[in-house]
Amino acid sequence: MSEATSNNFIEEIISNDLKEGKYKSILTRFPPEPNGFLHMGHAASICLNFGVAEKFGGKTNLRFDDTNPITEDTIFVDSIKEDVQWLGFKWENIFYASDYFEQLYQFAIQLIQQGDAYICDLSAEEMAKQKGSLTEPGQNSPYRNRSVDENLTLFEQMRAGKFKEGEKTLRAKIDMASPNMIMRDPLLYRIKFAHHHRTGDKWCIYPMYDFAHGQSDSIENITHSICTLEFVPHRELYDWCIQKLNIYPSHQYEFARLNVNYTVMSKRKLKQLVTESLVNGWDDPRMPTISGMRRRGITPNSIKTFVQKAGIAKREKVNEFSLLEFCVREDLNKIALRRMVVLDPIKVIIDNLDTEIEVEIENNPEDEYGGNRKLLFTKEIYIEQEDFMENPPKKFFRMSVGQHVRLKGAFIVQCTSIDKDMEGNITQIHCAYLPNSKSGNDTSGVKPQGTLHWVSCQYAIPVEIREYDRLFKVENPDSEEGNFKDYINENSLKTYSNAFAEPALKEASLNDHFQFLRKGYFYLDKDANDEKIIFNKTVGLKDSWK
RNA sequence: AGGCUGAUGGUGUAACGGUAGCACAGAGGUUUUUGGUGCCUUUAGUUAAGGUUCGAAUCCUUAUCGGCCUACCA
Numbered sequence: 143m144s145e146a147t148s149n150n151f152i153e154e155i156i157s158n159d160l161k162e163g164k165y166k167s168i169l170t171r172f173p174p175e176p177n178g179f180l181h182m183g184h185a186a187s188i189c190l191n192f193g194v195a196e197k198f199g200g201k202t203n204l205r206f207d208d209t210n211p212i213t214e215d216t217i218f219v220d221s222i223k224e225d226v227q228w229l230g231f232k233w234e235n236i237f238y239a240s241d242y243f244e245q246l247y248q249f250a251i252q253l254i255q256q257g258d259a260y261i262c263d264l265s266a267e268e269m270a271k272q273k274g275s276l277t278e279p280g281q282n283s284p285y286r287n288r289s290v291d292e293n294l295t296l297f298e299q300m301r302a303g304k305f306k307e308g309e310k311t312l313r314a315k316i317d318m319a320s321p322n323m324i325m326r327d328p329l330l331y332r333i334k335f336a337h338h339h340r341t342g343d344k345w346c347i348y349p350m351y352d353f354a355h356g357q358s359d360s361i362e363n364i365t366h367s368i369c370t371l372e373f374v375p376h377r378e379l380y381d382w383c384i385q386k387l388n389i390y391p392s393h394q395y396e397f398a399r400l401n402v403n404y405t406v407m408s409k410r411k412l413k414q415l416v417t418e419s420l421v422n423g424w425d426d427p428r429m430p431t432i433s434g435m436r437r438r439g440i441t442p443n444s445i446k447t448f449v450q451k452a453g454i455a456k457r458e459k460v461n462e463f464s465l466l467e468f469c470v471r472e473d474l475n476k477i478a479l480r481r482m483v484v485l486d487p488i489k490v491i492i493d494n495l496d497t498e499i500e501v502e503i504e505n506n507p508e509d510e511y512g513g514n515r516k517l518l519f520t521k522e523i524y525i526e527q528e529d530f531m532e533n534p535p536k537k538f539f540r541m542s543v544g545q546h547v548r549l550k551g552a553f554i555v556q557c558t559s560i561d562k563d564m565e566g567n568i569t570q571i572h573c574a575y576l577p578n579s580k581s582g583n584d585t586s587g588v589k590p591q592g593t594l595h596w597v598s599c600q601y602a603i604p605v606e607i608r609e610y611d612r613l614f615k616v617e618n619p620d621s622e623e624g625n626f627k628d629y630i631n632e633n634s635l636k637t638y639s640n641a642f643a644e645p646a647l648k649e650a651s652l653n654d655h656f657q658f659l660r661k662g663y664f665y666l667d668k669d670a671n672d673e674k675i676i677f678n679k680t681v682g683l684k685d686s687w688k
Numbered sequence: 689a690g691g692c693u694g695a696u697g698g699u700g701u702a703a704c705g706g707u708a709g710c711a712c713a714g715a716g717g718u719u720u721u722u723g724g725u726g727c728c729u730u731u732a733g734u735u736a737a738g739g740u741u742c743g744a745a746u747c748c749u750u751a752u753c754g755g756c757c758u759a760c761c762a
Contacts, residue, residue: 275690458755
């Protein structure tokens, strides 16, 4: 099997670096901040970082970028670990930026000693004012030329808690006229009297992202530090720090974040949906979070395939949700156990049947070793309301008076009449079955055009089915006028509380993925219990009938 | 406006100066005891204008359009 898949531009860079002997092996890292749950965009980053390492025989560290104690928490650390593992990746080491706080502090001292950093007394507002604009240079801070000794003393006092929050900062001395705003004497350290999830109250000064990330990469000897496009302007500072400190030269490469239409992919917005109860938590099956997708029944394989098909490039892009659906169906079609569930039932009476007849149906036609299961065909069954029409259009292959249909795995039936209530609603349907049409032994010669799924009224178990639609009404909520929440699809959750499932589904577990025949792929909800069995619809089947 | 960055069918992605290909979506057909799956066919593209070259999606120039950057967030 010749590997024909071409490299993406990151893999191309790595491949060349390896070829030129720049590195003997590569080391990447996935660097989430533990302040929220991972989403599809993170999945892309995970697949990229771990994927290139696997592809080129390297390793990947999981590193928590925990330099802002205000927002970070161990519950996020735990969920992130779980999600990465669930996707099927193994990290070489787990590190935390906070592991390096002492080392980072020493790096800061080195910068001060070299005259490359200074303590600044400006407030946030004053600093912003002096920053200049995109077209105008900024002004130097009046504190820019403090002596090395004074800076050293002040920095030591900052660490010792001698100053209030916001009173002093450590700044890099670079260039207030740089066309790159990031390089206009950026903040390196700020004072925060906050409890850190790992270092506790040991520190009251914390490094900024720009002073922590590159150095952390360098300390770990990361060869390729892969991040998203918005960090492009930070690369100049990333390189500046490494060069001034004269430490291991990790290099940063940027790719376009992954977006999917009809949803949002920013931690901030997802958090808003959760805190304002617009969805039912981070793992709501409508959320593009890893935990939401897991709960919905989307498999790690299909996420990986999707990310792979979506590709890695440098231009902003929005992928179609239908590509994800395709990947999910492709995976689930091979592994999902076939079962019959009637979501919206109507009763059918087989008038000429007075016994129970055992029938056998395959568990998965795509799996020759999948085996069969037995079901009882009984006098009273449920079918889907939408599978019957009193006045059918020409191409309606389902049930209508006089028409023959096959009941999956059982018999051919012919509808004889319908009962209605006072208001004219159909209450039940009468049929006659063809005794010589049993599935597998059909000698009736009748060839119905349609096959319906069904459950026995007597043996079916009640279940709740939750069906999900897109979370937003517009393709790209981010680029619409006004607030993204104005475009929420208020009908994104539809609950069938009256559904009936074949008995085998009593044994459903979180290890099983199901295809409910003619309806779609379904997955047991984690909140289901013995009293209430709940299934989430993962994705529907392709439907070529309108 | 300053800097950085990008532009290939509806969407996403290849082609590394030499036949614009693949996937999804769409359309049509075929198979089928799931209107599923499989299989077959098909529609549709190099932002624009110049230039270099035997030959340009690719190199050069200009234009146009998009994204990002002025948080004591990451």
